[in-house]
Amino acid sequence: MPELPEVETIRRDLEQTLVGRTIEAITIHRDDILRETEPRELREAVAGRACRSVRRRGKNLILRLSGGAALLVHLGMSGQLYFTDGPEEPPDHTHVVVELSGEGRVVFRDVRRFGHMELVPSGRVADSSTLRNVGIDAMSDEFSADYLAQMLEGRSALLKGALLDQSRLAGLGNIYVCEALYRAGIHPEARCNDLSGGDVRRLHAAIHAVLAEAIAAEGTTISDYVTGNGVPGSFQDRLRVYGREGEPCGRDGCEHTIERIVQSNRSTYFCPGCQRRCRAR
DNA sequence: AGTCAAACCTGGGCGC
DNA sequence: TGCGCCCAGGTTTGAC
Known part of the structure; x- marks a missing residue:
């Protein structure tokens, strides 16, 4: 699915809903969508951190967090990444839910599972597995x-x-x-x-x-x-x-x-x- | 080194 | 209704 315009649209939306918010916890329903990242490592790295910026390079999203970590997201063919503050249960094929303090959460959902997330130190974004071959x-x-x-x-x-x-x-x-x-x-x-x-x-x-x-x-x-x-x-x-x-x-x-x-x-x-x-x- | 088909995974739609 | 086949927006792997 998502090519540059779709990823840029998501970036702009998440910049509005996510930047400045604090992450309370992250729930990982499927850990095989994590790339070079252990589930525990991800949970510990993001809890209590604020989202500082949402950037994009090609079809990749870069969420920079306080404390020096960055979360890289690629949506593959069928990936979705969206903010919601409704009470509904996460739909089928939801792999990760980022719970925000206050209210609201960001859902990562991907039916075909070609998408992935990677946690990296902010100084190593450019040579991460996700981004090192992106022109x-x-x-x-x-x-x-x-x-x-x-x-x-x-x-x-x-x-x-x-x-x-x-x-x-x-x-x-x-x-x-x-x-x-x-x-x-x-x-x-x-x-x-x-x-x-x-x-x-x-x-x-x-x-x-x-x-x-x-x-x-x-x-x-x-x-x-x-x-x-x-x-x-x-x-x-x-x-x-x-x-x-x-x-x-x-x-x-x-x-x-x-x-x-x-x-x-x-x-x-x-x-x-x-x-x-x-x-x- | 450059080029390109096939594989990865799942669901929807179609024809039989 | 059910089965089998084809299709799908991306990327990586491996064969030539």
């Missing part, structure tokens, strides 16, 4: 058109695969890669070294635009994703190709229909009229 964030100033050009230069790999490689560019997943390629008019079977300088600049602008719009819409809810307040996002209503196989391309003057192909075992959606292969191959 430039796609919404950071470091992600320039020049960076993208350099990232793609001279490579024969599928462009789509390169854009999904979190160690080079962090934050894009299958949905937003499909959407960005559509907006840039680039065929999903293009290879990295097929792109001209102009293609790279259009692609860079398209990536930035689609991520910004999706953040403004609080992310895309297709099945599991909810915001940091436990409600769905709305960008699913604005997707132009993802999940729209067989529907007409919405661009004025285009008579084509959205197609689905499979690349590296993942679905790719595109408009065969609007998206070009860039260079003869």
